[in-house]
Amino acid sequence: MTTLVSQRAREIKPFLVMEVLEAAQCLERNGVDVVHMEVGEPGFETPAPIRQAAITAMQAGETHYTHSRGVRRLRIAIAEWHRRKYRTEIDPDCVVVVSGTSPAMLLVFMALCETGSEIIIADPCYACYPQLITFAGGVPVTVRTTAQTGFHPDREAISRAITSRTRAVLINSPSNPCGTVIDPAELARLAELGLFVVSDEIYHGLVYGERAHSIREYTDHSAVVNGFSKLYAMTGWRLGYLIAPPDVVRAVQKMQQNFFISACHFAQTAAITALSEECDSYVQEMIDEYGRRRDLVIAGLERIGIAVASEPRGAFYVFADVRRHCERVKCSSYQLAFDILNQAHVAVTPGSDFGPGGEGYLRLSYAAEYERLEEGLQRLGKYFG
Ligand SMILES: Cc1ncc(COP(=O)(O)O)c(C=O)c1O
Numbered sequence: 001m002t003t004l005v006s007q008r009a010r011e012i013k014p015f016l017v018m019e020v021l022e023a024a025q026c027l028e029r030n031g032v033d034v035v036h037m038e039v040g041e042p043g044f045e046t047p048a049p050i051r052q053a054a055i056t057a058m059q060a061g062e063t064h065y066t067h068s069r070g071v072r073r074l075r076i077a078i079a080e081w082h083r084r085k086y087r088t089e090i091d092p093d094c095v096v097v098v099s100g101t102s103p104a105m106l107l108v109f110m111a112l113c114e115t116g117s118e119i120i121i122a123d124p125c126y127a128c129y130p131q132l133i134t135f136a137g138g139v140p141v142t143v144r145t146t147a148q149t150g151f152h153p154d155r156e157a158i159s160r161a162i163t164s165r166t167r168a169v170l171i172n173s174p175s176n177p178c179g180t181v182i183d184p185a186e187l188a189r190l191a192e193l194g195l196f197v198v199s200d201e202i203y204h205g206l207v208y209g210e211r212a213h214s215i216r217e218y219t220d221h222s223a224v225v226n227g228f229s230k231l232y233a234m235t236g237w238r239l240g241y242l243i244a245p246p247d248v249v250r251a252v253q254k255m256q257q258n259f260f261i262s263a264c265h266f267a268q269t270a271a272i273t274a275l276s277e278e279c280d281s282y283v284q285e286m287i288d289e290y291g292r293r294r295d296l297v298i299a300g301l302e303r304i305g306i307a308v309a310s311e312p313r314g315a316f317y318v319f320a321d322v323r324r325h326c327e328r329v330k331c332s333s334y335q336l337a338f339d340i341l342n343q344a345h346v347a348v349t350p351g352s353d354f355g356p357g358g359e360g361y362l363r364l365s366y367a368a369e370y371e372r373l374e375e376g377l378q379r380l381g382k383y384f385g
Pocket of ligand 1: 040099100101102103126172175176200202226227228229235239240
């Protein structure tokens with residue numbers, strides 16, 4: 001059978017979390033009450049000063065294309081934020097503002113990869129990484145990780161994966177799906193390898209205890225991708241950025257000019273407010289509440305007898321170890337997630353979405369409201385009981 005669709009578009013894998021969400025929405029349309037613990041969607045509105053800044057900017061006519069690298073005032077604000085948070089010096093000309101962390105990753109991999117270039121990633125990892133790398137012409141080389149290292153690849157494992165085709169290693173701390181944080185000493189050891197590091201720092205700021213460290217504290221031979229979706233509850237605004245060395249920035253800028261032109265004008269102006277100290281208290285309130293939800297979910301799972309694979313210290317995810325249950329009832333994490341959805345009406349993400357290393361786990365998001373999480377835990381208790 002012929003198709004108009006290219007091979008690489010045909011081969012792109014579905015994002016399982018979205019499939020669970022869509023199945024949950026189908027149940028909801030039939031009147032079923034579903035508790036959502038699958039998606040990584042902050043359960044908060046964007047803080048009021050940010051929304052107001054967007055309204056003001058729009059009314060002031062900030063509705064045009066901007067510089068392809070982004071509004072300069074925002075790039076300066078991003079550099080200032082990095083100085084405030086990490087004491088690192090970022091040149092605003094080494095920042096490109098794009099429509100989310102996801103496009104930032106696609107663009108950086110397109111800038112780095114020749115056909116067949118290898119990017120080292122963890123298994124399990126954020127489900128979209130392999131697709132982004134493959135679409136950019138690269139090859140994702142996975143390093144199997146364990147709960148002992150918080151499912152982060154250690155320096156020795158990364159060293160063993162390096163070949164003449166290796167272009168970069170991709171790290172993500174605090175991580176999706178586990179919420180684990182790479183220790184500063186390990187980041188320093190990683191930087192010593194001399195490999196180019198792409199660091200997905202989208203969950204920075206969302207930590208419950210000590211802060212996460214940016215790769216830029218350890219090496220300039222790196223690119224940071226980050227955005228406003230999670231920390232500022234701005235998923236729908238589609239705004240992110242890349243910090244990279246000048247040659248990578250120039251390549252990304254040219255792609256941005258051709259493919260996307262620029263990010264949204266008034267969203268960029270509002271993001272300056274997001275990064276300002278004016279928003280610190282709003283962000284802190286959300287972090288405190290996520291911390292409460294985290295404790296609730298960890299304690300609730302413990303009561304049910306489900307182990308949390310590795311202590312989550314950031315983001316809003318718990319990676320629950322259900323290997324024994326899956327073995328006992330002879331099912332995959334995918335089958336288990338759908339059975340939980342259909343029987344208990346709780347939506348959770350199968351660990352296999354995050355790679356073969358995630359099989360036997362479920363990812364639970366605690367971004368939803370506290371009361372809904374209580375309800376979800378109660379239903380899970382009955383299901384597993
Ligand atoms: C690890 C990770 N990186 C990137 C993204 C995408 O972020 P954005 O909304 O900025 O595209 C997500 C979204 O869930 C994520 O979990």
